[in-house]
Amino acid sequence: MSHAASHIEVIEPRLFRQLLGCFPTGVAIITTNAADGKPVGLTCNSFSSVSLEPPLVLFSLRKASSLLRSFVEADAFAINILSQSQDGLSGRFASSKIADKFEGVAWRAGPMGTPLIDDCLASFECRVHARHEAGDHEIFIGEVRHMAGGPADPALVFYKGAYRMLAESLRKLVLDGQLNTTDIDEAYRTLYGTLLRLACDRATEAEVEAIESAVDEIEQHQGVEALAQRIEATARFFSSIAMAGHNEALRLMANTMTAVLRERMTHVIPAHPRPDVFPLRRQVVQCLRARDGDGAVGALDALITALRKAG
Structure with a gap:
């Protein structure tokens, strides 16, 4: 058997579909x-x-x-x-x-x-x-x-599971300041709180590892020059949570919120490094591993609050 044939990767259908959406x-x-x-x-x-x-x-x-x-x-x-x-x-x-x-x-x-x-x-x-x-x-x-x-x-x-014209419309709303921070934070808490509870019941170990890997990436890219990598790692953190929730309709909504996140991190909200919130993302992962939905939602709420207080 050749070396290549002995390392055939198992293609997970849901991830395959997600990556095709790129x-x-x-x-x-x-x-x-x-x-x-x-x-x-x-x-x-x-x-x-x-x-x-x-x-x-x-x-x-x-x-x-x-x-x-x-x-x-x-x-x-x-x-x-x-x-x-x-x-x-x-x-x-x-x-x-x-x-x-x-x-x-x-x-x-x-x-x-x-x-x-x-x-x-x-x-x-x-x-x-x-x-x-x-x-x-x-x-x-x-x-x-x-x-x-x-x-x-x-x-x-x-x-990525949505019409591009929607993403473009969202970009305009963000840049024009028509989406206020309070509404966006409420949307994040509601949507991702639900997804985290679902993930505690449905996520595979590999999906939790994907969330943790995104947290690793965020912490590795903290310099001012690493803004683009930090934005993408943050987007992966939230999209990985959406995947772990195993709800296609909520995942599509999460794609919309990720588009908002990217535009706000690029053009609106302060983009300086925030090592003070590292433990909160880690707590989200720990609670997912423990299948503790209340704890995961609480850690996410604390993360959003902390980011806004210093923002």
Whole structure:
């Protein structure tokens, strides 16, 4: 056995998904016609170009998707690239609770008969070129037969589990001083207090170690010249807590709070070293190891209070 083969790392699915989120993607709605002729579609950020000659594109679809059969049986599909103003459509076509995704949506049949959604940035009608099984997904490769451009609006971008336009809006609110410290601190106490209690019940030892590793990084980067590293380590501290809570909805909210944190540490709040609060972060970790939810929440509350008193 080779040296490389003997050190194969086990890829944890949740972390794999989180790290894939570091790659920003556009958002598209993939559409086709079901066997009964009705339009169907779903939100997708796995769309990618494959070849220019011939013009090939692809998207992947979960085998567990209720629409898999419709796409397998169809001989054509369309890619509809969304703008920032169409984030509502993204949520609609991603929802499992909405039976008729096209109800109330403006669309038209393209030259190949596939559903094209109005006012998208671009649309591509494709003939199915190939289909490949790949793990828990099916990859569809399409040959573009018709395409059209739309308005020159900003694209809807998905990044770390949230729409990038949200992060940009938050940045503006922070820089304009429209998010006050009291409200932000209350949000941190409420959100991360809940996540810490969940983590005490659900976190794996590796997830607690990830939180402790972030604390180590914060303490190692205390010089004025190490501000960027300290900001990233602080963001990892909070994002690791969010991961350890094992609640996807709360983790997405935590992504938003991390965006606020980065902007405030960079542009608003004092960024000088704070070795006096080192023991409080360590106490959070110790309480997590002891599965002491009240203690962990109390340590976080004391940390936020201490940072503000000297801020």
